Amino acid sequence: MHEHAPEVSFEVTLLFAAVLVAMILALALEEKIHAKKSLITGVFAVVSMFLGAVYGILPLGAVENAFGERIELPVYIPAVDWGVIAIIFGSSLFVDVTARSGLFTWIAIKLTKASGGDPLKLLIYYGLMTVLFSAVLNNVTAMIIVGSLSAVSLGKLERRHQLLGFLLVEGLLTNVGGLLTLISSVPNIIVGQAAGISFVQFFIVASPYVVVATAVTIALGARLFDIRRLGTENEKKEALELVSGFDENDGIESRGFFYFAAAMTAAFIAAIATTSVLPYVSDLGMGFVAIAFGVAMLIRYKSKVDTFYKALDWDLLFFFIFLFEVINVMEHAEVLGLIGDGLVLLVDLGPKTGQGAVLVAAAGFSAVTDNIPLAAMLSKILTGLGTPGDSGLWWSVIFGANLGGNLTPIGSASTVVAVTLMHKYDVPLSFMRFVRLAFPYAVIQLVLAVIYVLLTQS
Amino acid sequence: MLRLDEFESAFRSADKDQFRLARPDVKRILVVSDLEGEEQARYLAAVQEFLGVLAPPEWLVLTGAEYTRVDELLEKEEAAAPDLIVAYRNLKSQAWRWPFSLGSFLNVLTQKAETPVLVVPNPHEFPDLAWKGSDTDSVMVVADHLTGDDTLVNWGVRLTRNSGTLYLTHIEDDQTFERYIRTIGKIPNLDTEVAREEILEQLLKEPLDFIDTCRKGIAEGDFGFQVESIVQTGHRVSDYQALTEKYEVDVLIFRSQDDDQVAMHGTAYPLAVELRNLPLLLI
Numbered sequence: 001m002h003e004h005a006p007e008v009s010f011e012v013t014l015l016f017a018a019v020l021v022a023m024i025l026a027l028a029l030e031e032k033i034h035a036k037k038s039l040i041t042g043v044f045a046v047v048s049m050f051l052g053a054v055y056g057i058l059p060l061g062a063v064e065n066a067f068g069e070r071i072e073l074p075v076y077i078p079a080v081d082w083g084v085i086a087i088i089f090g091s092s093l094f095v096d097v098t099a100r101s102g103l104f105t106w107i108a109i110k111l112t113k114a115s116g117g118d119p120l121k122l123l124i125y126y127g128l129m130t131v132l133f134s135a136v137l138n139n140v141t142a143m144i145i146v147g148s149l150s151a152v153s154l155g156k157l158e159r160r161h162q163l164l165g166f167l168l169v170e171g172l173l174t175n176v177g178g179l180l181t182l183i184s185s186v187p188n189i190i191v192g193q194a195a196g197i198s199f200v201q202f203f204i205v206a207s208p209y210v211v212v213a214t215a216v217t218i219a220l221g222a223r224l225f226d227i228r229r230l231g232t233e234n235e236k237k238e239a240l241e242l243v244s245g246f247d248e249n250d251g252i253e254s255r256g257f258f259y260f261a262a263a264m265t266a267a268f269i270a271a272i273a274t275t276s277v278l279p280y281v282s283d284l285g286m287g288f289v290a291i292a293f294g295v296a297m298l299i300r301y302k303s304k305v306d307t308f309y310k311a312l313d314w315d316l317l318f319f320f321i322f323l324f325e326v327i328n329v330m331e332h333a334e335v336l337g338l339i340g341d342g343l344v345l346l347v348d349l350g351p352k353t354g355q356g357a358v359l360v361a362a363a364g365f366s367a368v369t370d371n372i373p374l375a376a377m378l379s380k381i382l383t384g385l386g387t388p389g390d391s392g393l394w395w396s397v398i399f400g401a402n403l404g405g406n407l408t409p410i411g412s413a414s415t416v417v418a419v420t421l422m423h424k425y426d427v428p429l430s431f432m433r434f435v436r437l438a439f440p441y442a443v444i445q446l447v448l449a450v451i452y453v454l455l456t457q458s
Numbered sequence: 459m460l461r462l463d464e465f466e467s468a469f470r471s472a473d474k475d476q477f478r479l480a481r482p483d484v485k486r487i488l489v490v491s492d493l494e495g496e497e498q499a500r501y502l503a504a505v506q507e508f509l510g511v512l513a514p515p516e517w518l519v520l521t522g523a524e525y526t527r528v529d530e531l532l533e534k535e536e537a538a539a540p541d542l543i544v545a546y547r548n549l550k551s552q553a554w555r556w557p558f559s560l561g562s563f564l565n566v567l568t569q570k571a572e573t574p575v576l577v578v579p580n581p582h583e584f585p586d587l588a589w590k591g592s593d594t595d596s597v598m599v600v601a602d603h604l605t606g607d608d609t610l611v612n613w614g615v616r617l618t619r620n621s622g623t624l625y626l627t628h629i630e631d632d633q634t635f636e637r638y639i640r641t642i643g644k645i646p647n648l649d650t651e652v653a654r655e656e657i658l659e660q661l662l663k664e665p666l667d668f669i670d671t672c673r674k675g676i677a678e679g680d681f682g683f684q685v686e687s688i689v690q691t692g693h694r695v696s697d698y699q700a701l702t703e704k705y706e707v708d709v710l711i712f713r714s715q716d717d718d719q720v721a722m723h724g725t726a727y728p729l730a731v732e733l734r735n736l737p738l739l740l741i
Contacts, residue, residue: 105468148466156473241476247667250472 008334012055016333019048023326028368028410038315041322048329049076057332079328080321086287087189089317093294094268095137096308097301101261102251104133108149109248117157117239120222120229123166126150127218130170131210134177135184136269139414143174147421156242164427165225169217171418172441175405176213179206179398183272183286187375187401194379195394199273205395209452213445220441257300268293320372327376340381347393355392355457356450362400363446367407375401392457399449406442409434471660474667477675478608481616484512488540490531492522492550493581501581504590505544508578508737511594511619512542522550528566535571543573546580547734554580557734568714568740569722574613577730577738589737592708595622600698600712600729607713609741611672614711617739620682625705626672627688628665629697635661658691665689695728702736714740
């Protein structure tokens with residue numbers, strides 16, 4: 001353990017709070033200032049650590065390891081939650097290599113063909129696929145796969161005019177699907193790790209809500225965008241002929257690797273789900289499992305693994321690393337304590353009202369800024385407040401941080417992908433139009449979430 | 459991290475043109491010549507023998523005496539409303555002595571008429587009419603335009619005799635390809651070898667995929683002929699010349715027009731001008 005840091009004056013806390021607010025604003029304005037997330041958090045990590053050293057609030061010096069040995073370790077190493085980084089790194093690697101097998105395109109095209117080209121069936125199938133892929137892979141990957149398939153298949157079916165409805169519903173469903181499992185979104189991983197929620201426990205709590213919210217979102221999308229079933233036999237025949245032109249086997253380079261990838265995906269989910277009870281593996285954690293599966297998949301491409309390393313989203317990984325640095329400094333500067341005092345005010349509104357207020361507040365913040373720093377901050381604060389693992393407040397943060405992303409086009413990375421696709425295909429959608437269109441869905445999802453959390457987790 | 463374009467490309471690649479079997483109905487054939495008398499009779503008999511697989515069509519004849527100008531020829535063609543026109547290069551001209559053109563009549567006819575034109579060797583240039591003995595049991599469909607073009611393949615199906623072979627071919631022009639690769643080679647952000655390998659693979663995969671659907675479609679017709687595919691890189695005109703000789707092709711089928719231009723398209727013109735001793739079906 002580090003040496004105890006000195007007392008921090010309120011002025012110093014306010015100074016660091018200003019640094020944190022500046023970082024959150026910069027992240028919200030990422031598109032405007034044309035800077036990558038990792039650079040923004042990197043700059044603030046450097047500045048806050050330097051200021052931390054200047055004001056003497058950082059626990060510099062040797063640390064004690066699990067064997068009681070004192071070792072020299074730079075303060076920025078233990079500041080990072082490497083377990084979270086390992087899960088993101090390993091999962092990204094696993095998903096990238098598995099995608100090469102053609103498995104995801106195979107599933108996507110099979111469902112497209114099963115719809116027979118009927119628009120309503122397509123919306124339902126694509127909606128379910130979005131939720132499934134968001135849950136198993138991650139919400140950005142799900143949006144990329146289902147969104148690009150929607151653009152291609154609706155183009156083929158000469159229904160490009162319905163692309164807005166499809167992409168909007170899919171974008172909103174990525175954040176619903178992102179609630180299904182512990183590894184479906186980064187806020188889940190961060191909060192779940194902090195609260196000690198297991199994969200299975202997470203799934204049991206979240207899945208009923210996901211089922212209801214998915215059904216409501218698809219039904220509302222079909223109604224608001226007038227997406228109906230095909231009327232005549234002739235229309236059905238024509239649509240069927242058009243979608244039958246898709247070849248689900250086109251992307252499969254090797255049948256063996258395809259089956260291997262399918263088996264490994266199932267094994268990956270099973271291993272992640274049972275990490276907490278697997279002997280030895282439970283000590284190593286989910287990050288180890290994710291990296292182990294990523295490495296196992298790389299064996300197939302053993303001579304060109306470097307191409308996969310290059311393809312990793314280093315911006316995202318360094319964003320997290322720098323973010324953890326900033327949050328660590330903010331913890332020592334007692335900024336998190338200050339925010340925690342505000343959170344306590346919400347919690348003190350009463351067991352039910354407080355829980356609902358935290359959920360709505362988390363959603364509101366998540367709508368205008370990145371939900372990851374929000375989740376990281378709130379989980380640190382809740383840990384600091386000694387919140388028990390079975391408290392409903394953790395779930396308020398999880399639901400709020402995930403669903404808040406549906407209120408604005410910049411609320412989550414997957415809605416940003418959806419909007420990017422819309423712009424690519426000349427679907428006009430301003431910031432305010434997105435908010436207007438998404439508002440009914442987001443409000444219904446949040447109301448359902450509040451009711452659900454209060455009913456099941458109070 | 460997966461890229462947006464990665465999956466769009468995968469889905470576009472998986473979206474394949476499907477061949478639909480629809481053999482053209484040929485009821486009326488217009489035979490155009492600049493001959494008279496016995497020469498005309500021999501020529502007409504040769505055409506009828508060559509196109510025996512289309513029997514029994516109605517034969518219409520336009521001899522040299524029946525038109526003098528291009529507009530007259532077009533008017534008579536329009537009035538006859540044939541399903542197929544048979545003509546040869548350099549009608550009403552001595553220019554067949556210099557093998558550099560189609561002649562004004564045929565040039566206009568191929569571009570103006572909606573009907574496919576079978577260009578047979580000029581009987582003045584090849585008076586033995588040797589092509590008449592070949593009986594369309596080896597038919598080759600050309601195409602840098604093959605992918606998604608059902609019409610070309612359906613004409614191939616219509617003309618190939620039951621015991622014969624229909625060759626579906628695609629030659630990717632290597633000179634054009636190399637020019638692009640040289641350009642890519644000057645762009646530091648693009649890996650030249652990866653580009654060469656993957657672009658070429660995709661360029662050849664698309665016609666192969668389409669030919670695969672053609673095979674399946676043609677199989678539904680239960681015809682007796684074989685279907686072979688030839689997909690390669692090369693120099694189109696010389697390679698087609700070599701292929702037609704190698705496979706003793708009786709008729710070569712290709713598209714002569716692009717929807718967006720009035721002139722005969724790039725590969726079609728040199729093929730039409732240079733393969734002078736082989737019947738060509740221009741669509």
